[in-house]
Amino acid sequence: MGLNVDKLKQMYYHMNLIRRFEEKVDEHSKKGDIPGFIHLSIGQEACQTGVMHVLTENDYKFPDHRSHGICLLSGSSKEKVMAEIFAKKTGLCEGKGGSMHIADVEVGNMGNNAIEGSITATSLGTAYASKYRDEDNVTAVFIGDGTCGRGELHESMNMAANLKVPLIYILVNNGYAISTRAEEAHSFPEHLSDRAAGYDMPSEVVDGNDVKKVYNAMERAVNRARNGEGPSMIELLTYRWQGHFSGDPASYRPGNEVEKWKEEKCPIKNLRSKLENKGVQAGTLDKLEEDALKEVEEMVEFALNSPEPDLEDATKYIYAEKYESMKEGE
Amino acid sequence: MGLNVDKLKQMYYHMNLIRRFEEKVDEHSKKGDIPGFIHLSIGQEACQTGVMHVLTENDYKFPDHRSHGICLLSGSSKEKVMAEIFAKKTGLCEGKGGSMHIADVEVGNMGNNAIEGSITATSLGTAYASKYRDEDNVTAVFIGDGTCGRGELHESMNMAANLKVPLIYILVNNGYAISTRAEEAHSFPEHLSDRAAGYDMPSEVVDGNDVKKVYNAMERAVNRARNGEGPSMIELLTYRWQGHFSGDPASYRPGNEVEKWKEEKCPIKNLRSKLENKGVQAGTLDKLEEDALKEVEEMVEFALNSPEPDLEDATKYIYAEKYESMKEGE
Amino acid sequence: MRQLKFSQALNEALHQEMERDEDVFVLGQDVGKMGGDFGVTKGLWKKYGEKRVIDTPLSEAAMLGLSNGAAFTGLRPVVEIMFADFITECFDQIVNNSAKAHYMFAGQLTAPIVLRTANGGGFRAAYHHSQNPEAWLMNIPGITVVAPSTPYEAKGLLTASIRSENPIVFFEHKMLYSTSGEVPEENYELPLGKAKVKKEGTDVTVIASMKMCEYALKAAKELEKEEISLEVIDPRTLVPFDKETIFDSVAKTNRLVVAYEAPKTGGYGAEIAGLVNDEMFEFLKAPVKRVASLDSPVAFSPKLEDHILPGYEEVLNGIKEVIDY
């Protein structure tokens, strides 16, 4: 499936949607409307958009802690994504999950998990289920460069390759794990994803700020997986413009590093100029941007106006099945 | 340091010593003199001997569960090794440790641990200590092919290479993890140790039944480590003649696999014929074999005649330092 | 009725459940070709093939992860962790994923896994093959811990565990594997979350699971000679446990002993003692006595191990203490 202009325009809309979403979340996090701490993906929109455009609602997705864009493009009700982040009863997880634990099983979002790397193990299971049932859906699991330190990733890659399950590791390498640069704490030849070779697993490194390249790499990986050729890893080189979490001053970053990425490598600017080169009118693109903002503002409205969870739901869902001996509420 | 005939004769003695030791342990395990279950290294003596001849008592050693040969060649009182396996008070760990938890810190044996792979993490620490103190001793950690599945190995290799610590991973690949062949449960290109490249770490694969080759590979790795060039992995291809533990019928092994290894690849026969080719008299070699047996028999005598631990020692050593509030015995 | 060994009863439950429900599959080290370290998965690989019986590498975290993920899609994984001491290697997946997934995603998914594992001492295998880690799992809402003490219960509780929607840690005391008992051929479930009064009595209640249950029943026989009547309760499900049965019994006997094999401090019986103290305070005629291991790791020497772990003598003496109080 090629990337025609319509599809690219849709991607443009989605990247703007993520950008605006994150900006609003940042704003409301700082205002105190959003509880807890929040990880933003501004600057990384092409990774999420390119990957998600290849996947369908039947595919299993495991977002990482920097998850909003993935949740938005999974096919969920977008306002419910926002409401979840605002800890509202109308959220996808009834306000119980929040930014780091959002699932929407209907559309294949199997939930993120704030223990970094643990989803690399969990995702083995959905991928194995596809194989078990002889279905052709795939599983995509998102991890960061820092998370490559986790033992679970190794266990997962070894088993995934041995079992030949349809699992794609999306390594979003934004250069930092909080304050620590990948090369400061890890050892690898040229790229972190070169390790895939040790499991006899294909890998690719692509510019994570070029949505077309991300899309194409993902499509290759998904095709392999759907054809029964097993797992692969794609490493997307990118950068987060914000600190690790909303509010992090990120003073650990040298000089004008952020500015350089903003100016030279903005994924949205990058796609915009491609689209303009293809003859799309500036006005059309501006309109997409405005629409994205409007859509996000509606989500925020929805979230702000939604009620908090009910107290009696605090102990709901602890056990999926209650034993006879349990008293009510347990 | 080359391998002259004297050194080879010493190695010949040691390989026989391990073989006889394991045979006696097998015998007394089956008789019920030795409690618990016991892992034997018959067939793998060249791995242990080659590696241990490069190391000194100042180097840190982490034996795995198939540990007896390593303990014997560490410089410990050998009868205390045997007594430990017999759960006697005179054992290296006063009968508290047994075959899977023997340490002799005086000679750098830092103890094995029956949670497979966990020593790959622990060994980072002794290696780091050498670097910290600017000492030129190295750490050697033993693992099997099956243990390569463990996440801790990945975490260890990544950190070891990043910190450039003097750590050598001795991967004793005997083809099986209990009943499971390496290629049945793992995925790797040609060799398991090819994964070292993913950490930018040197590795070598050698015939683990040729003690000279083991020695030479180990010497290269140790030299690198002592020169501050960081960790490496050496993979020793070998085979265990017995089942996984003393008494395991090992019916999972195909046809005449064991016989082939015994006949064509016996590490002791192999070295014997090399020594004979170098002009060493058969009588000299026979004498070494007899001496080895005699030494082992003395160890067994010692162990059999040793007392069991005292009951009042059951709760000794739980806390290294007692708090004032603790009552006696706690 | 037909006699089976504990391990055979478990094996039969697996065979029948895999036959009944093709969503059930088994994974673990050496569970396939070899049939498991203790023979519990014998014959499954031959019958159901490698899709449904996976020989895994030594990757406990990934094994649990695979189980959780598969369970999220409705499959029914039964994962064997060879020794209970190794749950330390997959503790995150149990605590932070299996136990919480249903709750944190507001009921959208369930994690119906069964983690089978061999626990307990007496095997002469020391520190890393002997522990009784049920207490590590008692402060984790969402998890269910099941522990049979006879072949009959082994089969019925494993069957129920496989059918349950909840994530379950299923302890198999390794010194019970070769014990024998009557086991029906057809498949059957025993209720989870429900304790079993193994012997009715009036003077002292003894709560004892797994290997300790045998000691308690033996003590009951012994004390009958002295006309002391013990009520022996096997909790069967350790977490969440059946308070009602325990309270009813204590209301009758006014004396309670809890026997468990783990170290005394912070062990399983601490919660029971605490709870009974709280809710049955007026009924108690003597303090709740805990008979347990010394607060020590399990040493290798059999002489030391036997001293550290509680045996029949300790259980009997504990009961006498409560009677004599």
Next chain:
Amino acid sequence: MRQLKFSQALNEALHQEMERDEDVFVLGQDVGKMGGDFGVTKGLWKKYGEKRVIDTPLSEAAMLGLSNGAAFTGLRPVVEIMFADFITECFDQIVNNSAKAHYMFAGQLTAPIVLRTANGGGFRAAYHHSQNPEAWLMNIPGITVVAPSTPYEAKGLLTASIRSENPIVFFEHKMLYSTSGEVPEENYELPLGKAKVKKEGTDVTVIASMKMCEYALKAAKELEKEEISLEVIDPRTLVPFDKETIFDSVAKTNRLVVAYEAPKTGGYGAEIAGLVNDEMFEFLKAPVKRVASLDSPVAFSPKLEDHILPGYEEVLNGIKEVIDY
């Protein structure tokens, strides 16, 4: 006297101990350049360099392994596990290595590590950044668990922990980091294994550590108005804990409340309730009351979190219940 924040007090202890003993080193994620997620390791990297302050990858198991191995050679690692929930990732190294090494190798080596970690709720960060896992560590002989509740104690107990020969898990309740209090400038140790009577009293004993201690002291003030006299004990060392101080107090007050933030069932207070029931049975005029979290994971919604976790109100009411019994 000079006031410091809790996090500053910890930071000062680290600075002084690294100055005093060059075997002390620090490792953890972002402990170097950034000075730690909560600022506890600020300035160390600049002063002592990367040899003694290691920024690690996300490799909790290897971090603990490195610490254990280094400690075996006599070094004194202080390892930061960013959130206590992540000890699940290095649980094996703690349980099967740190806690047992000294014993299983018959005293040949010690594992004098300090694992510092941020625990507790109220941070609005839900399941994996809010837990109070002390109960997971209570059934593991060999381990020491320390938990300060004021800046003064934070500094003195961390100093003592670094100097101790035992492996120590050191909990820092994250809602205490920004609390202030008097802290001497010179270095000092507070005794491990010893509880602290924070307020003497005669009517009810309240055992409360970390954040709960603040509530207990507040309740003591409040109840003074009603002429009820609370004795507030901070255990300081949760494992192994100081029985004597607790028993002495209960002998005097005959009433006991244990407040802890973890889920009630199987929590820290279970052991205390069980033990006091056993050894102080005749002294108790009311059952031991446990005030704790609901048996639930910690939900994200602040409204739900506040409902699930025990606060001042719950502590106060728990005490009243025991008085009114």
